[in-house]
Amino acid sequence: xxxxxxxxxxxxxxxxxxxxxxxxxxxxxxxxxxxxxxxxxxxxxxxxxxxxxxxxxxxxxxxxxxxxxxxxxxxxxxxxxxxxxxxxxxxxxxxxxxxxxxxxxxxxxxxxxx
Amino acid sequence: xxxxxxxxxxxxxxxxxxxxxxxxxxxxxxxxxxxxxxxxxxxxxxxxxxxxxxxxxxxxxxxxxxxxxxxxxxxxxxxxxxxxxxxxxxxxxxxxxxxxxxxxxxxxxxx
Numbered sequence: 731x732x733x734x735x736x737x738x739x740x741x742x743x744x745x746x747x748x749x750x751x752x753x754x755x756x757x758x759x760x761x762x763x764x765x766x767x768x769x770x771x772x773x774x775x776x777x778x779x780x781x782x783x784x785x786x787x788x789x790x791x792x793x794x795x796x797x798x799x800x801x802x803x804x805x806x807x808x809x810x811x812x813x814x815x816x817x818x819x820x821x822x823x824x825x826x827x828x829x830x831x832x833x834x835x836x837x838x839x840x841x842x843x844x
Numbered sequence: 845x846x847x848x849x850x851x852x853x854x855x856x857x858x859x860x861x862x863x864x865x866x867x868x869x870x871x872x873x874x875x876x877x878x879x880x881x882x883x884x885x886x887x888x889x890x891x892x893x894x895x896x897x898x899x900x901x902x903x904x905x906x907x908x909x910x911x912x913x914x915x916x917x918x919x920x921x922x923x924x925x926x927x928x929x930x931x932x933x934x935x936x937x938x939x940x941x942x943x944x945x946x947x948x949x950x951x952x953x954x955x
Contacts, residue, residue, distance in 0.1 A: 772947035820887060832878055835887035
């Protein structure tokens with residue numbers, strides 16, 4: 731089974747802090763994704779990566795950056811946390827193929843910015 | 845208009861009932877379709893892929909109607925354990941990579 735592991739289930743930070751969310755997958759997947767999920771809005775893509783050191787902006791990249799130095803690890807960084815970044819953050823991975831493959835998700839990190 | 849729309853529900857049904865959800869999508873470039881299930885405070889998990897010919901997995905049946913641009917999920921003989929949020933997912937092939945998640949339909953199955 732694919733295992734996607736996020737570093738924290740719950741996290742509380744203060745406004746203005748730099749926040750790091752870590753994600754590791756163990757299936758050698760090329761694609762990795764960061765989403766946030768808010769009530770009534772569904773999952774919104776923040777950034778994704780299809781290879782080491784490669785990154786692409788998703789639908790809502792403002793206020794975030796990412797890092798993929800190793801294939802198995804994809805980090806999401808909140809440069810200066812704000813209260814509107816309080817959300818559930820989900821990491822996912824998938825195989826890179828010509829056709830679409832389903833994404834496998836981590837347990838999620840519930841982040842609160844005070 | 846959202847690219848993928850679902851009735852948010854909630855759908856409240858008794859055990860043993862049959863329930864159906866629809867999901868509409870707006871982009872005709874949509875190529876692949878999935879239903880995911882998400883339990884409360886948990887991550888989404890793939891329930892099933894949706895094929896043009898329709899597909900069935902036990903009590904679950906998924907259908908795709910490309911002409912009308914919607915997909916459906918039918919659950920027969922509902923169980924208490926089916927209570928969850930069901931997410932419709934559409935993959936677009938527009939020369940770039942795009943996966944769009946619906947906001948989900950909540951289902952409560954009651955004894």
